[in-house]
Amino acid sequence: MNNSILTVVVPCYNEQEVLPETVKELGGVLEKLIKDGNVSPKSKILFVNDGSKDKTWELISKYTKEYEYVTGIKFSRNYGHQNALLAGMSVAVEYSDMIITIDADLQDDINAIPEMVEKYNEGYDVVYGVRNSRETDTFFKRRTALAFYGLMSKLGVKLVLDSADYRLLSKRATESLLDFKERNLFLRGMVPLVGYDSAKVYYARKERFAGKSKYPLSKMLHFALDGITSFSIAPIHLILYLGVLTVIFSIIMMIYTLVEKINGHIVSGWASLMISIWFLGGVQLISISIIGEYVGKIFSEVKHRPRFVIETETYTEKMTKQDK
Ligand code: UDP
Ligand code: MG
Numbered sequence: 001m002n003n004s005i006l007t008v009v010v011p012c013y014n015e016q017e018v019l020p021e022t023v024k025e026l027g028g029v030l031e032k033l034i035k036d037g038n039v040s041p042k043s044k045i046l047f048v049n050d051g052s053k054d055k056t057w058e059l060i061s062k063y064t065k066e067y068e069y070v071t072g073i074k075f076s077r078n079y080g081h082q083n084a085l086l087a088g089m090s091v092a093v094e095y096s097d098m099i100i101t102i103d104a105d106l107q108d109d110i111n112a113i114p115e116m117v118e119k120y121n122e123g124y125d126v127v128y129g130v131r132n133s134r135e136t137d138t139f140f141k142r143r144t145a146l147a148f149y150g151l152m153s154k155l156g157v158k159l160v161l162d163s164a165d166y167r168l169l170s171k172r173a174t175e176s177l178l179d180f181k182e183r184n185l186f187l188r189g190m191v192p193l194v195g196y197d198s199a200k201v202y203y204a205r206k207e208r209f210a211g212k213s214k215y216p217l218s219k220m221l222h223f224a225l226d227g228i229t230s231f232s233i234a235p236i237h238l239i240l241y242l243g244v245l246t247v248i249f250s251i252i253m254m255i256y257t258l259v260e261k262i263n264g265h266i267v268s269g270w271a272s273l274m275i276s277i278w279f280l281g282g283v284q285l286i287s288i289s290i291i292g293e294y295v296g297k298i299f300s301e302v303k304h305r306p307r308f309v310i311e312t313e314t315y316t317e318k319m320t321k322q323d324k
Contacts, residue, residue, distance in 0.1 A: 004097035006033065006043040006117065007315075009088030011081050012060070013050040015104040017210035019059045022104050023070065029110050030069055038117055042095075042322050046071050046315050047104070048088045051078030064314050071315040079308040081214070082185035085165055086178075087308045093174045095319040100168045102129075105211065107136075108166040109203035116168040116201050125173040125196035129166035132202040148224050155232040158192045160200070167191065183300050183307055186227040229293050236294065239287045246283055250276070 008026060012019065026045055033039045049057045049072060060072040073087055085101050092099050098120050102108055112129050119127040137145070145162075152159050165187060169177065176194045177187075192198075215223070229235070253272065 002038055002121065003040045004120070005095060006030070006039040007088075007092035007096040007099050008043075008045045008113070009048065009085060009092060009099055009101045010045060010104050011048045011050055011084035011088065011101075012052060012056050012104040013078065013081070013084070013214050014052045014054045014056060015211060016052075016054045016056050016059055018105050018208075019047075019056060019063075021209055022106055023063050023067070025106060025110055026102075027067060027069065029113050033114060033117060038114065038121070040097075042319070044069050044071050044092075044096075044315065044318065046073065046088050046092055048073045048084040049075060050080065050084040051075045064318075068318075071313075071318050073313045073315065074311045076309040076311045080185075081165070082187055083308045085187060086185060087310060089169070089174050090178055091310070091313060091315050093171060093178065095316075096174075097171050098168055099171075099174050100166075102166050106209045107206050108164075109206060112166075112201045112203040119199040119201065120168055120170060122199075123197065124199040125170040126191060126194070126198035127168040128160045128163040128191075128198060128200045130160065130200045130202050131162045131164075131205040133204045136205055136207045144220070148227075152189075152227065152231075155228060155234040157189055157227070157231040159189060160192065163200070164188060170196070172196070182230065183303075183305065184226055184230045184297055185307070186223075186230045189227055189231045225293070229297060233294070235290045239290055242283060242287065246280065 008030065010022065010026070015022070023045070030039075030043055030045060034041050034043060047060045047063075047070070049060055057072070057074050060070070060074075063070040064072055073091055075084070075087070079087075088101065089099055098117070100113060100116060102110070102113075108129055108131075116127040116129070149159055149161055169191070173191075173194055173196050176196075177190060180190050180193075253276065257272070
């Protein structure tokens with residue numbers, strides 16, 4: 001009999017189509033874990049409603065009454081996937097010994113959960129869920145994801161390849177993660193920084209069970225850019241190299257111009273002038289925008305705004321009632 005309390009944190013944004021199935025399947029896994037004595041009977045599923053515009057919260061409330069192990073958090077508005085994960089963890093951490101985060105759409109195989117728990121019981125603080133196949137993702141998503149991971153590793157950011165936000169964290173690993181006070185969240189980059197012994201559990205990524213992806217291309221690009229600029233100042237270094245290269249180039253141009261002048265070809269300067277004006281203008285604009293990206297990040301960090309606002313929450317209540 002194991003008395004470790006597990007909380008499964010599930011961010012939900014407009015997920016009314018998938019929720020009934022999610023509760024059924026996740027609930028099944030949790031019930032089995034409890035029955036087999038692998039986790040405490042106090043273990044919970046914690047749905048974080050990220051400002052959904054559909055019936056998601058109504059469904060969560062209904063399930064909260066129906067099932068002892070279902071709880072929910074309601075955000076006051078949409079704060080995004082990463083903030084939803086963070087909110088779930090910060091509410092759950094006090095009462096949980098381990099926390100698993102998983103998407104609501106069941107694309108990540110829930111059968112990996114018992115394996116994760118097993119790894120936790122073996123003493124690992126961090127267990128990554130790693131996709132061993134991406135067959136169900138579109139060709140485009142696969143390519144872009146691969147390119148992104150490649151770029152990140154070149155920039156010196158440690159990521160676990162093909163692992164997203166499906167993972168188990170022990171209580172102390174979660175507490176350490178919550179000590180990262182940044183507003184620009186890129187959790188999958190932060191978890192490796194937390195350290196502790198980690199293990200991997202492999203699973204096949206499935207098709208979204210129902211509904212549409214909440215990550216359109218624009219959000220994906222934004223997320224990728226956030227990941228890069230939150231974790232690496234390599235782009236700023238790149239500007240330095242670019243500047244040095246430009247200076248070297250302009251010295252060559254100076255010599256060339258002088259030689260031309262000595263040789264008497266004086267009026268022929270139009271083309272080189274035009275090219276340099278546009279080239280330098282472009283380089284400067286790119287450079288300023290890269291710096292701007294970081295200044296913008298500093299701006300949003302120094303404001304110290306709350307990362308999310310919780311409107312209502314049923315987790316703590318259920319947990320404290322149980323203690324009595
Ligand atoms: N999600 C969220 N807030 C958002 C967007 C998405 O909480 O603003 C949740 C969503 O409900 C899902 C998870 O994040 O549980 C992953 O989203 P999705 O499955 O749409 O992304 P994909 O798998 O296509 O990358
Ligand atoms: Mg998905």
